[in-house]
Amino acid sequence: MLVADMAPKIVLTYLDLPGRGEIVRLILSAGNLDFEDKRVTREEWKHLKETTPMGQLPILEYDGVVLAQSCAIAKFLARKTNLVPKSDLDEARADMIIDFIKDGQVRIAMAWHRTGAEREEAAKKLFTVDMPEFFKTAEKLLKQNGGKYFAGEALSYADIGMFDQLEAINWPDHPFMKDLPHQEERLKIINQYSLLGDFLDRVRQNPGIKNWLDKRPVFKGLSTKMAPTIKITYFDITGKAELLRLILSAGNMDFEDIRVKKEDWPALKPTAPFGQLPTMEYDGEIYAQTNAMAKFLAKKAGLAGNDDLEELKMDMFMEFMNDIFSKLMGVFAKSESDKDAAGKKLFEEELPAMLKTLETHLEKNGGKFLVGDTLSYVDIAYFDLLQNLTWEDHPFFPNLPHNELRLDILKDHPSLVEHMERVKEHPGVLSWLDKRPTGPK
Incomplete structure (x- = not known):
């Protein structure tokens, strides 16, 4: 002055x-x-x-x-x-x-x-x-x-x-x-x-x-x-909406976090585009499907890459995440007599192999981020997945057999652990983790 x-x-x-x-x-x-x-x-x-x-x-x-x-x-x-x-x-x-x-x-x-x-x-x-x-x-x-x-x-x-x-x-x-x-x-x-x-x-x-x-x-x-009015509607759990909440928080974008009770959901269901949650209201319009909303918000938050090839790689990693979810959901769908063997195979063979593939891609890109040289929404997505996968009090995963194997799933993947810590240190992500009502900190 x-x-x-x-x-x-x-x-x-x-x-x-x-x-x-x-x-x-x-x-x-x-x-x-x-x-x-x-x-x-x-x-x-x-x-x-x-x-x-x-x-x-x-x-x-x-x-x-x-x-x-x-x-x-x-x-x-x-x-x-x-x-x-x-x-x-x-x-x-x-x-x-x-x-x-x-x-x-x-x-x-x-x-x-x-x-x-x-x-x-x-x-x-x-x-x-x-x-x-x-x-x-x-x-x-x-x-x-x-x-x-x-x-x-x-x-x-x-x-x-x-x-x-x-x-x-x-x-x-x-x-x-x-x-x-x-x-x-x-x-x-x-x-x-x-x-x-x-x-x-x-x-x-x-x-x-x-x-x-x-x-x-x-x-x-x-x-x-005027900033857009954004409302995320989901149940009072992490689940499929947590990726959206994390992207919005990382992008420093204000949003209303609406959490509905299960008993209130039947009345709301007809208003959802596909009869599913989560939904996103963006400036008065209602949208659905987690990955579509995540990619949209990532672009708004500057978390969607710098060019078409980076965007392609991000789509590739999100598809791979769908494969991981399919493996997890496949065990839930098994009959009780088959669930034990399926769970053992999942946590001893299938998931470790998929995580090794993910870790190889991470290290090939320099070890800090999965795509490019800055944080993107795919880094946040895998942070959310792996944090929930190793969360002892997760509302669903403890119901799978061989829970002790699940909790120890990252023991042979140090680069993924470091990646999780790096994402967690982002100010917007850390702020959300500190204040969210449910989920691991």
Whole structure:
């Protein structure tokens, strides 16, 4: 924050939209500097243009001195508000990030200025190739710096610039990008990058930025977009709904956890799409089938992979989980005379072999996650499965024969045990485990 005997008089002049002026507004707000946010109409700009240093907006008046060029203004104000990284190398990295952002803006502008068939083709490339590459590189750069900020160890002007850019791309009603073709592709890019999603949330929590987002007259964007109403309905057990609850918690998405009593279920059953639980109400519409809902929520939470091949691998692991469930349910379906032998075979042969296969895939991918290099919903799904499989007080599994073998099923699979601990350490997952009314902790 600026320290001075008298606060400077600051006037920012720009059009009544976010654009190049928004990074300046955000930096001023993050630094808790009072400023006049002067917004001119396009008609007013025609008469004002000749009075500006370079015939462009935004311009900044700082104690009577008029400055131009948004990046130069941003850097100047960042110095005044302690938003420049402390070391020279980190400052150079921050400048590198700002230049990278400008490269992304150029790609957007190139598509915007096309017409006809060329515009269609350019927009498709922008939202299916260029911007996904931009997001992927941004997440890589963020990860290289520790995952919290893009340069140094605290919020800087580079983070604010990237925040502004990512929010603009994901604002459904952006005054320019909304008119480009392939809007569905544009708006789903962020879903693949959970680290960037966490970054956006982190920047939003800065008190000055949060205050600005709440009061700015245009461009509410993601910051004030109404969150969807989500309700998960199931019995008061873990079961098939627990994966949904865990994904929502890992994605920091609010939801209503509705638990029905078995005696109330017959009256509710006709309202369920397939006469089964769990169901999910998402903005007033009711949906069913656990894996379908899990994949949908994973995409919303940024837990569904970075590309089509990763998504394919995740589908593969979910199918494999269905095979494991089929083995378990097969023993329950056996007659009492056959159940003992089937249970022994399940816990001594079939499940260990399947878990070995799973462990091999995990180790082949580096040992941390099943797909890619970040947490995904398949990691959460197998965490849930294995936690329930080794839960001593599980409401159903203790009814199977050879329960002692079940409880010791992971003794020869240390990589799976480590994987479970890694998933459990995720803040959202851990928070849910601590507060859920039923299930192992």
